Amino acid sequence: MERRSSSHEVYAVAHDPDLEQFLRGAFQEPEERVKREGVPDYRPEQRIDRRGSYIWRSSKPKIYARATIQLKLKKFGYFPVSGDQIRLLRIRPGKPDEPLDCELIIKSLTEVQGRYEALSYCWGRDDPSEMVRIRKLFQQQPTHGATSSALYSYGPPRDFPVRTNLYDALHHLRSEHRATVLWVDAICIDQNETAEAKREKEQQLSMMKEIYNSAKNVCIWLGNANDKSRDAFRFVQEVMNFRTFDAYVEAKDDATKERWCNLIETLRASWFSRRWIIQEVASARRASVHCGEDVVHWDDLADAISLLNEKADILKRQFDDKVFAEIPILSATHLVKAIVNVCRKSQDGEIVERLLDLETLVSTFQQFQATFPEDIIHSVRSLAKDAPRQDEDEVFRTTVEQKKSTRDLFIAYVNRCIKMSRSLDIICRHWAPPPTDTAGEEIKLPSWVSELSKSPFGLPGQSLERENGENFVAMSPNDNRKRYNSFGKYAATQSSKEIPSNLAVRTTPLSKIVTNGSRGRSISNPHPTPLHTISESFQNGKVIHEDHPPLEASSGIAGFMSEKSSTSLAINTSEKVVSTDLHREIPTPSSPSNATTIRRNSTRRSTNAERRYTQRDDEHNEKLSGILFVHGFILGTIKRHSDVxxxxxxxxxxxxxxxxxxxxxxxxxxxxxxxxxxxxxxxxxxxxxxxxxxxxxxxxxxxxxxxxxxxxxxxxxxxxxxxxxxxxxxxxxxxxNRRIFQMESKVCEADCLFGLAPETTEARDIICILFGCSVPVVLRRVDGQTGAQELYELVGEAYVHGKMDGEAVQNKELVKEVRRTFFLR
Known part of the structure; x- marks a missing residue:
């Protein structure tokens, strides 16, 4: 029997008994790939080693051209998914020297829970160069009078392009005796460049936590085996016996040193540095780690990494080799140390509680890489206990039509962190990878979006050596290490109410009017989206802070300005600001709506770089502000400083x-x-x-x-x-890489103070106490500006001896006298 689908492709009814059982949901759970190592007197039988077997590869010419890849994907033609549906790849049984023969079918996630495995691997940067033969399976409702509950049909096999690393993983994970059912993102998610495919990708990526948690097992693929990895996997199994482990730690011979080094080398596999694996491992009920035909239980490898880190200093002194100094800073070490705190699971591995907020997750896993800068947020957002909802903030939306630029996402993220934590520490916490525009040029971020290159070990994947000093602010809001309290009880808060002060910020050149970050939206909206502001709650004209006397009200809202604009700021007290785009009047301080506005003047001709940047922003809707308004006071001015x-x-x-x-x-x-x-x-x-x-x-x-x-x-x-x-x-x-500085102060009893500041610090920079920031900061006035309000750039966090625990804010009358608003660019 044959049917013709709506896409004019011929499908045949499936007559394979095993396949029909699979399609009807009566398929077996995946086999247990490896058992966790037990107590010393119990040594389970290891899996048979077939590493010498020949891996079949296609005799067809490899493909490299992107146009050819897209043509193959388009010709493959995915059936659409909806709701909680996912696609599963069923690999037919076969010997290592046989080609891969697969089927792809759509199933409800709830229907297949615990009946498939998920693959976690490193995509790689090479173009797909191997072909996998896949047939699409299609479930149709039975015709009138049919005896079976549904008709299952399949089409002709199609060539599907995959990268070499994935190709090898599928070959090694295939069984010789029974079908293997996998969820593989590169195949099970439509990777076409069409708008429909992009929407599907966003929807499927939002389900990844559930997909990995619903899998019976997560197969972690490190790559093909070599002599070092084979020895490392055997070594992991051996050191699970603590007596054996102690003997290896105490041994000083070259053979033992080589075994430790083989393990460290294996832990450098690129999989350990991928940012998306955090979600995959944290969500897994159980996991197996594969390197060629060698396999160990994830729990065993994680324990071995923890034990190795515990003895890193001893091994370094014992063997006098700096390779052991790298252990604490390996991505594998960071992963194992932090992953246990991400979520709480039930006995059977189901996630019952997410333990960390988004700010902590983004800040904790600094040494993990992602292809796209925005993935530093998107890769962990589903694990956060305060994960942004799709309807919470427009800038956090990931749909194709509403997706914002990376720069806007970073600005919105900082604003959200301030709002959620009521702390300014995020502006000193180094987390942001460098974004680039469509021409590949690096985009300048606001100075208060702190770059990851300033972190202790710089950008991930570039160096294992220290590049900067440790951050003075805590790693996350929940981390009490190195916690200071320079601002005392003067906390940063954010009000969701209408801003009581009237401030118009005029900038040039920009092409769009943006009011409160959204075209045509009044800032008096009781639920502004997004509100980049550090302000206080107001009551009867007074600023109300928790746990300390009220202070006089002052204007303070983060405006929406571009770093491409001029640096002049002026308080507009008389004239009306008119939008050239919307052809309507925007309220000024004398207007009834009492709203805060921004004027964007597009009369000046843009440079080529500005036009390219604007084009990129047009693709992602509005561009958000590069200005942050914060409160605090000047502690002093840097008089001189040391060399770096x-x-x-x-x-x-x-x-x-x-x-x-x-x-x-x-x-x-x-x-x-x-x-x-x-x-x-x-x-x-x-x-x-x-x-x-x-x-x-x-x-x-x-x-x-x-x-x-x-x-x-x-x-x-x-x-x-x-x-x-x-x-x-x-x-x-x-x-x-810091400087010692000497500072003159007019607000402290001691005229001269000393401290530590970033390497870019210069004489005449100012040291400020910002309300809500646990450490003092170095600010620099922007040169060449005009207007009533001064613009500053954030240089970085500082240590001021004797002023780190609230000593500078003890005199409340003095603080009231010297406090001011800073406009940070």
């Missing part, structure tokens, strides 16, 4: 300025020196122990660590005692 402390070298001349006398016989170091060098905190965030002072003295007196000019060289720490080494490692993590 590259490689953690503390200059001797500045140690002298801070009070260190190399010729003195007194066995004591001034508090300001040893406390500032460690930012007055331990690595774990607590107050430093008193022995830090003694360790500092040992370092400054030790000619192996301090050179003839008095420079403290932390890199020489391995030549000294263990406790001094621990102190100097902390110093190194704090001062790396």
């Amino acid at each position: 402390m590259r490689d953690g070298i503390v200059p001797g001349d500045w140690l002298k300025i801070l009070g260190w006398d190399r010729t003195s016989k007194e066995n004591r170091v001034p508090d300001i020196i040893w406390r500032m060098l460690v930012a007055d905190r331990t690595t774990e965030g607590g107050k430093p122990p008193s022995w830090y002072q003694r360790a500092c003295l040992h370092s400054l007196r030790d000619a192996r660590v301090t050179d003839s000019r008095g420079n403290l060289r932390c890199a020489r720490a391995h030549k000294t005692s263990e406790m001094t080494l621990k102190f100097l490692r902390r110093v190194e993590s704090v001062v790396w």
